Amino acid sequence: NAGVTQTPKFQVLKTGQSMTLQCAQDMNHEYMSWYRQDPGMGLRLIHYSVGAGITDQGEVPNGYNVSRSTTEDFPLRLLSAAPSQTSVYFCASSYSNAEQPQHFGDGTRLSIL
Amino acid sequence: GENVEQHPSTLSVQEGDSAVIKCTYSDSASNYFPWYKQELGKGPQLIIDIRSNVGEKKDQRIAVTLNKTAKHFSLHITETQPEDSAVYFCAASMTSYDKVIFGPGTSLSVIP
Numbered sequence: 001n002a003g004v005t006q007t008p009k010f011q012v013l014k015t016g017q018s019m020t021l022q023c024a025q026d027m028n029h030e031y032m033s034w035y036r037q038d039p040g041m042g043l044r045l046i047h048y049s050v051g052a053g054i055t056d057q058g059e060v061p062n063g064y065n066v067s068r069s070t071t072e073d074f075p076l077r078l079l080s081a082a083p084s085q086t087s088v089y090f091c092a093s094s095y096s097n098a099e100q101p102q103h104f105g106d107g108t109r110l111s112i113l
Numbered sequence: 114g115e116n117v118e119q120h121p122s123t124l125s126v127q128e129g130d131s132a133v134i135k136c137t138y139s140d141s142a143s144n145y146f147p148w149y150k151q152e153l154g155k156g157p158q159l160i161i162d163i164r165s166n167v168g169e170k171k172d173q174r175i176a177v178t179l180n181k182t183a184k185h186f187s188l189h190i191t192e193t194q195p196e197d198s199a200v201y202f203c204a205a206s207m208t209s210y211d212k213v214i215f216g217p218g219t220s221l222s223v224i225p
Contacts (some may be wrong), residue, residue: 005155042117042202042215043157058212090156100206102148102215104156 006105022078023091031094032074036087115140119216132190136203144203151200
């Protein structure tokens with residue numbers, strides 16, 4: 001049982017580039033979410049989904065897009081990377097509510113130059 | 114909106130001693146308080162939570178206490194072991210179905 005799987009683990013981008021962070025879970029959880037973690041700031045919610053075809057914004061959604069075409073997958077897209085998006089990104093899933101993370105992936109460390 | 118503060122930011126204890134991490138929250142309507150442990154290079158792991166109708170909850174060597182009047186809650190780890198070394202996050206939300214607001218984290222080091 002893999003739980004929540006995130007790829008890639010590390011990525012370096014140039015300002016203005018776009019990319020997609022992948023997240024997949026095999027627990028049949030309806031609820032999935034994306035957080036960013038910055039030093040001294042805990043985790044902040046970017047976007048979340050309560051089921052396939054349904055997404056909503058969290059605390060810090062600007063510059064990011066999400067989609068949820070299947071229960072298993074919840075990719076996060078950076079449209080035009082900026083240095084302020086340098087962070088560690090975590091995907092999480094939950095059986096009860098998107099905003100109550102219960103299972104986290106191991107993160108993607110993203111650097112924007 | 115809700116604001117969660119956490120102290121201390123770093124904590125070192127000798128193996129076998131107890132560790133206490135304290136958090137305060139601002140919104141008196143908050144009723145759900147989870148705690149997460151994050152090991153180096155890993156994602157956070159939910160380790161224990163408490164709801165407002167309970168003053169204390171224990172799970173083996175960890176316990177959480179809640180004082181709603183003072184708006185603070187604490188994580189207690191007894192008989193600490195090196196594998197307890199990690200960053201611990203407290204969080205708060207109005208119910209178990211609302212957005213969770215995280216504290217900034219406490220880095221715990223258990224010295225063998």
